[in-house]
Amino acid sequence: MAGIEQRSIGIVMNGVTGRMGYRQHLLRSILAIREQGGLRLADGAVLLPEPILVGRSEAKLASIAKDHGIDRWTTDLDEALALPDTEIYFDAQVTSARADAIKKAIAAGKHIYTEKPTAEHTEGALELARLARDAGVKAGVVQDKLFLPGLRKLKRLVDGGFFGQILSVRGEFGYWVFEGDWQEAQRPSWNYRAEDGGGIIVDMFCHWRYVLEEIFAGVRTVQCQGATHIPRRVDEAGRSYPATADDAAYGIFELDGGIIAQVNSSWATRVFRDELVEFQVDGTEGSAVAGLRRCRVQHRAMTPKPVWNPDLPAGEDFRAQWQEVPDNEQFDNGFKVQWELFLKHVVLGEEFPWDFLAGARGVQLAELGLRAWRAGRRLDVPDLKL
Template sequence: MTRRTVRIAMNGVTGRMGHRQHLVRSILAIREQGGLDLGDGRVVWPEPVLVGRREHALRELARRHGLTEWSTDLDAVLADGTVDVYFDAQATSARADAIRKAIAAGKHVYTEKPTATDTAAALDLARLARAAGVRHGVVQDKLFLPGLRKLKRLVDGGFFGEILSVRGEFGYWVFEGDWQEAQRPSWNYRAEDGGGIVVDMFPHWEYVLHELFGRVCGVTAHVTTHVPRRWDEDGKPYAATADDAAYGIFQLESGAVAQINSSWAVRVHRDELVEFQVDGTHGSAVAGLRGCRVQHRSATPKPVWNPDAPVTEAFRDQWQEVPDNAGFDNGFKAQWELFLRHVVLDEPFPWDLLAGARGVQLAELGLKSSAEGRRYDVPELTL
């Protein structure tokens, strides 16, 4: 086997998502398996260069994982001709400027979403990357979840017949931070720092709906801040200026309707933290992070509304579990492997910066819809 080293500047890996999912469960996991086998006698060996603002955190992270390269000087790292890829998992407000620098330096770009704070900036990144001829991709991890892969299998196999509607429930209670530590960083709840559940989650819903059911062509949303006062990492109270819940209706090009509730102020009474129910003329399915259950029209019961008598049917027991039929790797790692193959072999990679811009656009229009109390068309984006 011939080893092809790909050096990756990883910016923002001292944060929860960048550290756990991208560094540990993706890049380091690929190294632990001996690299990425390309199937042609070559193995891609990812070599991370940790980048961030906090020197002590970078040094400790590198020590913990046996890595030797880290820097607080992004410009110097991007000027290094041996660095092939720039990856960004920073706070949203810092992302677009860093990606512009990386593109100008000729680096391939892989980034978390949202790619920018507004649609114009997100489209600008896509145009710059295309003009520079660099490869580019955006993390769209939920497409690789076992539950949604099973759901995609059902869609592709025609299980649903005509798809009528999609209903999604996402969220959990994020502690305020006063008597229990919050599970999310405080910047998530400050609009001035790029926080808010709409800019965080609507880009996810855009690509999930787009890839499984078709393009979103209209949006109506109600956005609110249910918990207006929270406590930060130092135990100090602050005003939550960003939205923590959003209730969206998405019109799909096919004519189907999707309704998705997103909330960091809801207590979980469902099997998984996110679930989608898809109803079609021939059958229905409920998919979560890992599981997926179905009910075909031939096995659909005949409930009768009768508020004067107790329910006699166990409705959940009337659904059938969809088998795995395959092994499912970590979704972040699976997409990293596809992106590395895209960089080295130029294999197709559809989840690019233009796809990322669609997510930013949907978030922007969702916020506008809520502020103005009206429905908005979602124009198709092009470069």
């Protein structure tokens, strides 16, 4: 680009051979930023991310690097962190390996951007936040669902006062993950082994914490019923193994202001909804149903008056009584959008609120969800401080 200053920023990307690390973070975020010519900054310069791939498999790393024209990759994390032209460390490894790698990166003076959960336990997540703060490095946690078009439209409705007083939130997330015997599983086998950091509560409650708090209100209490509906699965090598982690969770959360949220999460359910995740919000003035991309509303003035009569077939098309919320803007990939915000945070110091303390709040809710399930009771969710 003649006449335009171009800056490079080295990013150590650990875990890019996994599904999420490769598809969303490398392919659809970092490489997509490069393919668009870089990230335009407020001062007119263009920032070009330079990925250094890290993983455990030489063959997989070499294949990805060759496919996408990436020059640098290694199986040695210490070697990558020692490179003088790297400023950011990104982690998309299995949960059990994440905290130790992040500690190494903090000690090396790198800024940190990571998938969640940031650690296996709340205290470990808080330790990472303290280490990053004391080292003076910037830290961010992926909170991708905030950038989904459907939830951005939902947030627009909340901010605009569409609902009046919000009464309740009901979320449905999940799909059938094949057991791995007669059809290949869509998720890696470690997801179903508690000893490897697996489990849907650990995975999804981190998401539900920031979705509920950023769009609606703070989470005050949690109740949870977990389950391991599929007791045995088959791994990537064709070996049968016992599923030691929960594959479904049924949560009830009390939010500030008396809002009640119910969220079902399951890898053992078949989808009969328009999208893989949907939230219905009911308020005194109106209701909305939001998914990954769509958001539909029904205002108080347009609400029909259904009558319960089990002796007659339903005579109304209830779905047709809702209105579509328009896009009103172009929505880019949510992972890419948050990557761009974090890069600007590192280079220009722009605001980025999704830090390691935010990540620790997600870990806290997952840990409390597991405890509530085992104890069979409702638990308070205390405020977290460094």
